[in-house]
Amino acid sequence: MNKEFTPRITSFLCKWCSYTGADLAGTSRLQYSTSIIPLQVMCSSRVDPVFLLKAYLSGSDGVLMGGCHPGDCHYETGNYHTRRRFALVKEVFDSLGLESARLKLSWISASEGPKFARVANEYTEEIRKLGENPTRKSIFL
Amino acid sequence: MNTTDNLRKTIKTLISEKKVDLFLGWEKGSLPLSATPLFVTTGEQAERAIFDVTCGNNLSIYFTKDKKQYANKKVGIAVKGCDARSVVLNILEKQIKREDVVIVGVPCNGVLDKKKVLAATEGREVLELVDNGDTVTVKGKGFELSLNRQEILSSSCLACIYPDAQEYDFFMGEARGEVPNEERVKEIIDFQNLPDSDRWEQTRAEYQKCIRCYACRNVCPSCYCNVCFVDQNDPKWIGSTCEYTDSVIFHVIRNLHVAGRCVECGACERACPMDINLLMMNRKVAMEVKDRFGDVAGLDINGKPAMSDFKEDEKQKFIMG
Numbered sequence: 001m002n003k004e005f006t007p008r009i010t011s012f013l014c015k016w017c018s019y020t021g022a023d024l025a026g027t028s029r030l031q032y033s034t035s036i037i038p039l040q041v042m043c044s045s046r047v048d049p050v051f052l053l054k055a056y057l058s059g060s061d062g063v064l065m066g067g068c069h070p071g072d073c074h075y076e077t078g079n080y081h082t083r084r085r086f087a088l089v090k091e092v093f094d095s096l097g098l099e100s101a102r103l104k105l106s107w108i109s110a111s112e113g114p115k116f117a118r119v120a121n122e123y124t125e126e127i128r129k130l131g132e133n134p135t136r137k138s139i140f141l
Numbered sequence: 142m143n144t145t146d147n148l149r150k151t152i153k154t155l156i157s158e159k160k161v162d163l164f165l166g167w168e169k170g171s172l173p174l175s176a177t178p179l180f181v182t183t184g185e186q187a188e189r190a191i192f193d194v195t196c197g198n199n200l201s202i203y204f205t206k207d208k209k210q211y212a213n214k215k216v217g218i219a220v221k222g223c224d225a226r227s228v229v230l231n232i233l234e235k236q237i238k239r240e241d242v243v244i245v246g247v248p249c250n251g252v253l254d255k256k257k258v259l260a261a262t263e264g265r266e267v268l269e270l271v272d273n274g275d276t277v278t279v280k281g282k283g284f285e286l287s288l289n290r291q292e293i294l295s296s297s298c299l300a301c302i303y304p305d306a307q308e309y310d311f312f313m314g315e316a317r318g319e320v321p322n323e324e325r326v327k328e329i330i331d332f333q334n335l336p337d338s339d340r341w342e343q344t345r346a347e348y349q350k351c352i353r354c355y356a357c358r359n360v361c362p363s364c365y366c367n368v369c370f371v372d373q374n375d376p377k378w379i380g381s382t383c384e385y386t387d388s389v390i391f392h393v394i395r396n397l398h399v400a401g402r403c404v405e406c407g408a409c410e411r412a413c414p415m416d417i418n419l420l421m422m423n424r425k426v427a428m429e430v431k432d433r434f435g436d437v438a439g440l441d442i443n444g445k446p447a448m449s450d451f452k453e454d455e456k457q458k459f460i461m462g
Contacts, residue, residue, distance in 0.1 A: 049397040050370055050378050053390055070453065080451035083460075084434065088400050088448075090459055091429050092393060092422070095333060097341030106461040119461055 007035045007061035007127040009120075012051060014044045016074035017109045018066025024113030025120075032117035033124035036064065044068070044105075045078035049089050052103060059136040062102045062127040066116075069107040079107070101130060144192045144247055147313040148219060151245055152187040161217035161243050165200040166190040173270045173279075174255045178203075181217075192219065192313075194272045197252040197295065199406045201227035204237045205365035216242050221249035223297070223406035225306030226439025227362040230402060233439075233446055236365070246306030248314040251290070251298030253277070254411055258293050262286060297407020297420055300325040308442050329425050344389065350415040351388040353381060357409035357419055358395060363402040370394065396422050401430045401447030404439045 013019040019040045025032055041047055044067030055063045065086065067079040086105045093100035106119050148166065155161045168179035168189040176196040181187050201224050204211055216237075220228060225246060232239050258267060262279060269280040276287050291299070298304075302325060305316040332340065355371070358364045370378050371391055379390045403423045410419050431437055433455075436447035444450075 048370070048394075050390070050394045053393060054378055057386060057390060070457075077451065080453070080455075081448070083455060083457055084448060084451055085397075085400075087433060087455075087459065088426060088429060089397060092397060092426065095340070095422075095425055096344045096393065097337040097339070104461050105459065123461065 005128060005132060007124060007132075008037060008059070009033075009035045009062040009064055009124060009127060010055040010060040011036050011038045011064040011066065012041050012044070012047045013038050013066040013108075014046075014068060014074075014079075015040050015042050017068035017072065018044075018106075018116065020110035021066070021108040021112050021116040024110065025117045026113075028113050030113060030117040032120040035061075035124045035127070036120045043073070043075050043078040044082040045075075045085070047082065049085065052089055056098070056102060056133070057135055059133055060102075061130075061133045061136075062104065062123060064119075064123055065103075065105045066108045066119075067105070069109050072109060099130065099134075102127065102133065144313050145190070148192055148245065148247060149187050149190050151311055151313065152181055152190055152217065152219075153184050155217050155243060155245075156181060156184055156187060161215045163211075163214060164190075164217035164219075165203060166219040167192060167196040167198065167200075170195065173267050174253065174258055190219070192247045194251070194253050194277060194290075195270065196221070197254075197408070197411055199224045199227055199360075199362050199408045201231060202360065202362045202365075202408075204228070204231050204242075205362065206359075208236070211237070214241065217245060218242060219245050219247055220306050220309070221247060221252070221406075222301065222303040222305045222307070223404050224362075225308055226303065226404035227406065228439075229308050229442050230363065230404065230439040230446065232442060233444070234402075239442070243311075244306060244309045246309035246312040246316060248312075248316070249298075249304045251294040251301065251304070253293045254295040254407075256411075256416060257295075258288070261288050261293065295407045295411055296418075297405050297410065300328075300405070300420075300424065303440070307440055325424065326428070328421055329428065332421065333425075345385050347418055348388040348392050349385040350417050351385075351392065352383055352415055353388065353391065354414060356412040356414065360408045360412040361399065362404070362406065362408070363399045364395070370398075392417075392419070392422070396426060399423065400426045401434070401436060402438050403427055 022038055052063050067082050073079045090100045108116050152164050164181040166179045167176040170177040178198055200218055231237050265281050267279045267281050271278040275290055278287050302320055302322045380387045430447045434447045
């Protein structure tokens with residue numbers, strides 16, 4: 001059977017910007033990838049590294065994080081902390097030999113519905129090229 | 142005057158002048174290879190204090206793991222270079238107040254790793270240990286060995302660049318500053334030069350040894366969450382099996398949770414019963430933190446821990462869109 005591969009992308013979206021942005025994309029009737037599984041968090045800095053690793057090792061083909069633009073955070077500095085943490089998570093993924101390309105962070109504000117749709121589509125396309133998460137076959141949780 | 146005498150004298154003065162209510166130091170352990178923490182409240186007890194190659198315990202863990210005991214008390218503490226960084230980190234993270242703690246630095250030439258000594262004696266029990274500087278003599282039933290100091294030092298000490306306290310009130314001798322050490326990066330660079338799949342295999346093999354006793358977490362001065370993520374039931378982040386999937390999550394996440402906070406004291410590795418190389422990834426992350434954010438954990442008492450600080454114009458190439 002030659003079924004087209006549909007990735008599953010776990011997305012942690014911040015309540016004030018990215019999730020509202022995704023909402024806007026929906027209400028403006030923009031078509032975006034169905035691979036995105038949105039999860040609302042109160043702030044992107046709420047996302048502990050364990051969320052990302054758990055999502056990845058549980059078989060998500062990609063993990064997307066969305067936060068407010070730097071300087072726009074509802075809690076003023078949350079996304080700056082996210083940025084530092086995310087840089088380290090990516091570095092650790094790289095150095096352990098895991099695919100850090102499957103982790104993405106994007107700044108999407110509440111008014112950027114079209115941007116959300118674009119990021120969702122582009123990222124899905126990227127993951128489709130990478131193929132299925134290899135740990136899905138080898139790791140059971 | 143040697144370090145031990147000097148330390149005893151300082152403790153006595155501190156106690157008699159009522160500058161501290163309690164002093165944390167080391168005393169000779171009931172087993173020859175490890176010193177025991179000593180809690181000094183009177184002048185006589187100070188006579189038991191020692192400092193030598195067996196004093197591996199990072200005493201600063203008492204500030205965070207036994208918080209109630211130390212609240213509103215003036216506490217003195219004897220510290221090696223790494224312990225001093227832990228104390229500074231505890232101060233920065235507002236676990237203790239600087240004015241409540243008297244830091245007494247001791248000149249450290251490294252502490253031993255019990256597992257390495259036992260490997261050298263081929264498992265025979267050591268009954269006596271004498272520190273002669275460059276060599277260490279171990280005696281047991283029917284054998285006496287003279288071991289090269291470098292061979293039995295903890296791996297954290299072999300890669301140490303801050304052997305002496307950088308922040309202290311009293312120092313027993315003369316404090317050296319930063320000591321360059323090539324060893325520190327060698328292992329990491331070798332590992333990073335391997336291809337991706339080899340690295341992952343090696344990581345997996347290393348963490349597969351883990352029996353999830355959490356000794357590394359319990360002994361870590363930077364690990365003091367009220368409820369650790371591995372103990373949480375709802376939501377349950379990771380299973381509690383010894384399967385490598387669970388172990389990998391545990392070690393990688395612990396590594397990230399102490400990112401920018403690990404002082405590389407090596408307590409985790411010395412406590413590990415399965416001889417897992419825990420420090421390499423910690424060092425790797427510490428290097429990355431220094432390169433990216435220019436911060437070394439526990440050095441600057443006026444600074445901020447790397448992960449609770451930020452600059453507005455950091456590089457963000459990895460961000461999409």
